Amino acid sequence: MPYPVLTEVCYLLEREHGTRAEAAFLCSVSLGQISLIPLAAQDIERMVELVEKYADFPLGAVDASVFAIAERLGADAIATLDRRHFSVVRPKAPVSFALLP
Template identity: 45%
Template sequence: MPILMDTGAVYAIADRRDAWHERVDHFVRTTREELFVPVSVIPEACYLLHTHLSPKAELTFVSACASGEVKVKNLVHRDLVRVSEILAQYADAKLGFVDASVMALAERLDIERILTVDRRDFSLFRPEHCDAFELLP
């Protein structure tokens, strides 16, 4: 069963000092499931990697995406329509575009598992295709 990765998980893998590093890194190294990074996660992850770690950390991630080592899933117009709906529906929760895009992509691809360190936003959201996301690790 495929798994979508959120920005926080991407960052946690790269930052050995991150509180989530060991759990996320272990999960990524041991899972047999396919992991995908939504294209919308890339700019946010790059910003965090560049500013909090180093330009080299950003380059390593971008190179992994470009080479196919990290599998990237693109958004389509339908996903953007759904992102807009999610942002409007959850306006009081102040969800951001990137989280909403991960949610919309998961719905379209019928993915129920999200690798994330963001428990609040992904627990709050009620997807159309399942009762709730399974949050990993």
Template identity: 35%
Template sequence: MTIIVDTSAILALFDEAYAEHRQLAQIIAKADERLVVSPMVVAEADYMLYTRLGSRAAHDFASDVAGGAYDLAAWTSNHHAAALTILDRYSQDYVGITDASNVVIADRERTDRIMTLDQRHFRTLRPLWGFDSFVLLPYDS
């Protein structure tokens, strides 16, 4: 099974002050899930970890990605164009390119599972194929 991991989940995994930290850590610890991150999420998480928790947290996340804890999704101009289509479709909700990239990658991975704390956007966004809505972890687990 594949889970797309959003920036907010990464922040919560690194910061024990988040109420969802323990639930997310338990999902990760199960180790039977393939965790996929968008390059957009990697960049956004790097910045947010650095500014909120410091350089050590940002470096540790980069090491996790480099070490294979997360599969780094390929991203091409065609994927970016698909994400822009999602931005246009949900323009009234202002969905950013990072969230749209997660929808595109979920489509490519044929999964409806997204690890995120961003219920506002991901309860609105719809999968591009086969599912009526996303399963948001940890909330829907």
């Protein structure tokens, strides 16, 4: 999971399920059950491209970071609850990402 997603997941878990769910998620991260992927300079450059290209949408930095890292790692699927953004944005590769779940 890209580092910027960590805070968004924590916010959503706390809002929807309370602090125990947020703490359980953070525990999973600290135990290495969920890997945090740092942003590389090329990811940030790609994030700029995406945020500018989809400015009218708008696409925020967190979602753009997911796309940038998925492209860099050659992923073929993205786990997301945000189908609105992820079904519209197109990666550089000719094939779009499969959206999970």
